[in-house]
Amino acid sequence: MDFLGDWLLLIIGVAVVGLLGVAGLVSGRTRARRRGREGTAAPGATDTVAPPEADTDTVRPPEPAVSPETGEGPGAAAPTLERPEGTASRLVRLRQRLSRSQGGLGRGLLALLSRDRLDEDTWEDIEDTLLTADIGVAPTQELVERLRTRLRVEGNEGTTPREVLREELVALVDPTMDRRLSISGADGKPGVVLVVGVNGAGKTTTVGKIARILVAEDRRALLGAADTFRAAAVEQLATWGERVGVPVVRGPEGSDPASVAFEAVRRGVDESMDVVLVDTAGRLQNKAGLMDELGKVKRVIEKQAPVTEVLLVLDATTGQNGMVQARVFSEVVDVSGIVLTKLDGSAKGGIVVAVQRELGVPVKLVGLGEGPDDLAPFDAGAFVDALLG
Incomplete structure (x- = not known):
């Protein structure tokens, strides 16, 4: 009798498990159909997903930036040419940059020429300063002699050492030289x-x-x-x-x-x-x-x-x-x-x-x-x- 009771309990347990599984399956399908109905734009729509609108989701390949035939892009404008600076602004920059890079030479010379006593040692220092600046031996000797004459022999005569030095340096660089570029041809040629x-x-x-x-x-x-x-x-x-x-x-x-x-x-x-x-x-x-x-x-x-x-x-x-x-x-x-x-x-x-x-x-x-x-x-x-x- 106990043996039959055990079998009866086993059969009842299997039946209950089966019923629970069937109920879960039915419930899952019901939920799936409900979600499908909620996501459908209109009644009667099928499960097939419609393709996205072409004007919103479709990614078009970019048009080439440069055409291989013409070398120009679609609607491309001609490149903007640069407009170079004129001579006046270049000269302003000339003064500014030269004063930064070359000012040491002038300051050194002015410091020596402004001494209370211009003895031989001072003149040797002036000569060394000029030679170090790559002016050259002959121009250096010429400049020193001119400075000695004006500052030591003639005296200042109301001019400062800076004014004398400027006049002599300008003469040494020679402002009379023609520095224009010869860029004009003759007979219509360039x-x-x-x-x-x-x-x-x-x-x-x-x-x-x-x-x-x-x-x-x-x-x-x-x-x-x-x-x-x-x-x-x-x-x-x-x-x-x-x-x-x-x-x-x-x-x-x-x-x-x-x-x-x-x-x-x-x-x-x-x-x-x-x-x-x-x-x-x-x-x-x-x-x-x-x-x-x-x-x-x-x-x-x-x-x-x-x-x-x-x-x-x-x-x-x-x-x-x-x-x-x-x-x-x-x-x-x-x-x-x-x-x-x-x-x-x-x-x-x-x-x-x-x-x-x-x-x-x-x-x-x-x-x-x-x-x-x-x-x-x-x-x-x-x-x-x-x-x-």
Whole structure:
């Protein structure tokens, strides 16, 4: 009997568990149908999910920024060209930056000349100060003798040591030199400016900055990238030209520099340009072959139009080493003007006097920083005023 009772209890338990499972299943399906009805927008909708509206959820691929056929984007406007600074604002910056970098020389000289007693030791200190500034031996001796005469023999005669020093420094820098750029050609041909110098002096950058000066003066300019041995130089010059809308003539890397220069000047003549600026490869003064090649570039150019200006770019921070470069270049091409770069980074502003004496040609432009308009016409009075602070 006990055996039958156990079986009866087991059967009843299985039946109860089964009924509970069926009830749970039915309840779950009911809840699912209820949720489906609540999420349906309209009665009678099926379980199929409708695709999202195209104008809200569909992500369209972006239109190409630049068309491969035209090189322009949809509705793209022409790039805005930069408007370079004029000469007046450049001269203001010239005075400001020179006074910061070169003021030590003037202050040192004024301190010595303002002593109560100008004895021989003082004059030796003055001479050492000038030599340290890279003015050169001959100009230094000349300046010291002039100062001795005016301050020691003639007396001050109502003038201060600062006034005397300024007058003598201006005379030493020589304000009578013609510092204008020769950028006008004859017979309807463009002026041709050949820019030369060793690598690292800032030659290619100088060409780009001169182009900006010409654009500011409303002159039509063209650049010739004849430094064909450095692809970076060609690209750099192209970038300078693009920023102000100046065309650049270039050739394949490693091509003949003379042929590129020739083509640039030919195009300048054909398109009635005002000025053609030709950048050349940086030449080392101990490479006779390369220097001969520079002479060839000049000769080839002049088959199209005369070279009106040869600018030698020198790094002011190199000091007397720049004098060696200047001498060699002047033997190969007739240098007509000097561009001193990085003058704001050198405390040896006397290089202005030294290089002018060495070549007999004026410093026409000075570089005063890394900005695109940090190239200014050289002004003797502004330079000396900056020295004296």
